[in-house]
Amino acid sequence: MKLSDKVINRLTLYHNILIGYIEKGVSYISSPKIAALLDIDASQVRKDLKLLNNDGICKVGYPVEELKKSIEKFMGFVKTKEAFIVGAGNLGMALAKYDNFELYGFTIKALFDNDPLKVGVSINNKQVFHISNLDDMAKHSNVQIAILTVPRQAAQKIADFLVNAGIKYIWNFSPCVIEVPPAIRVWNENLIGNFLQFTINHEQ
Numbered sequence: 001m002k003l004s005d006k007v008i009n010r011l012t013l014y015h016n017i018l019i020g021y022i023e024k025g026v027s028y029i030s031s032p033k034i035a036a037l038l039d040i041d042a043s044q045v046r047k048d049l050k051l052l053n054n055d056g057i058c059k060v061g062y063p064v065e066e067l068k069k070s071i072e073k074f075m076g077f078v079k080t081k082e083a084f085i086v087g088a089g090n091l092g093m094a095l096a097k098y099d100n101f102e103l104y105g106f107t108i109k110a111l112f113d114n115d116p117l118k119v120g121v122s123i124n125n126k127q128v129f130h131i132s133n134l135d136d137m138a139k140h141s142n143v144q145i146a147i148l149t150v151p152r153q154a155a156q157k158i159a160d161f162l163v164n165a166g167i168k169y170i171w172n173f174s175p176c177v178i179e180v181p182p183a184i185r186v187w188n189e190n191l192i193g194n195f196l197q198f199t200i201n202h203e204q
């Protein structure tokens with residue numbers, strides 16, 4: 001089944017909420033509660049959760065543990081997705097330190113940079129390699145995802161290099177709209193654009 005980007009995004013948010021409820025020892029959660037936390041309609045939550053064949057129990061809600069597991073199964077969190085970070089600067093290092101990606105089966109295998117001072121450094125048990133090693137490491141591994149955290153000026157050149165190395169998905173944080181062949185999928189991360197859209201659309 002093909003899921004829309006918005007459904008996937010909401011399911012990860014529901015998953016975050018469920019983890020918090022499990023930590024608090026709460027066993028059930030209702031669709032209105034999830035909806036209120038995310039400022040969306042309860043009917044939308046019910047529709048999304050129906051995709052997982054979860055109906056909830058009338059006046060009780062959804063069992064939190066079970067729902068968390070079914071979201072994980074449905075979205076393939078249990079299947080590992082391995083990624084390289086390219087650009088071991090402020091952002092690349094911060095992402096490498098963030099262990100919560102592992103909750104989604106998303107594992108950072110290594111970082112790459114062209115700065116000799118960064119090569120050889122280890123961050124959160126992940127090593128920084130020289131960018132010239134990426135091609136070989138990609139071809140001898142299952143890694144198909146690259147997280148691009150280089151400066152804008154380097155982004156297109158590195159994207160071309162990633163495509164040649166066999167990378168299929170690029171999570172692009174650089175403020176450069178990169179051009180890639182049609183078979184390669186690029187997600188352009190745009191934190192400020194997303195936040196501005198939210199603030200402008202909710203101005204009182």
Ligand code: NAD
Pocket residue numbers: 086087088089090091092112113114115118131148149150151152154158172173174175189190191192
């Ligand atoms: P940074 O300068 O700290 O890090 C960039 C790293 O890339 C450096 O370690 C540098 O050595 C490396 N690099 C440069 N050219 C390279 C090349 N040809 N090959 C390999 N490595 C190379 O920058 P930062 O603060 O970590 O930001 C990284 C990128 O993320 C920038 O493009 C920035 O604009 C962007 N950014 C995006 C968002 C967003 O919302 N999408 C938010 C913050 C930052």
